[in-house]
């Protein structure tokens with residue numbers, strides 16, 4: 595990711611973003627406060643690749659995919675915050691309190707819950723359609 599001229603300041607009231615003030619075609623060293631939407635627009639992301647072990651069974655494959663999509667959704671919707679989050683690259687978004695990892699974990703948990711509900715629903719449907727003896 596790159597973020598041309600974007601800066602983040604953490605204050606008592608929260609996170610503030612700023613960029614260089616424009617003067618014609620030039621960007622000056624003066625700073626202009628911007629909202630998160632504009633800050634997000636300044637962060638350019640490269641393509642992302644998700645690699646999932648082909649040996650996983652379908653349930654685990656789906657769970658890992660949901661987890662990784664949780665990371666992707668968070669980063670796409672919070673580009674500026676994700677760009678500046680003081681993360682340890684070895685933890686891949688799972689530093690304590692990092693909302694990126696929390697979004698991924700929650701997506702995995704949601705998948706598990708949906709999977710169980712779908713399985714229960716299928717079993718109930720099977721019982722209903724089972725011929726009576």
Ligand SMILES: [Zn+2]
Nearest residue numbers: 665687695698
């Ligand atoms: Zn993760």
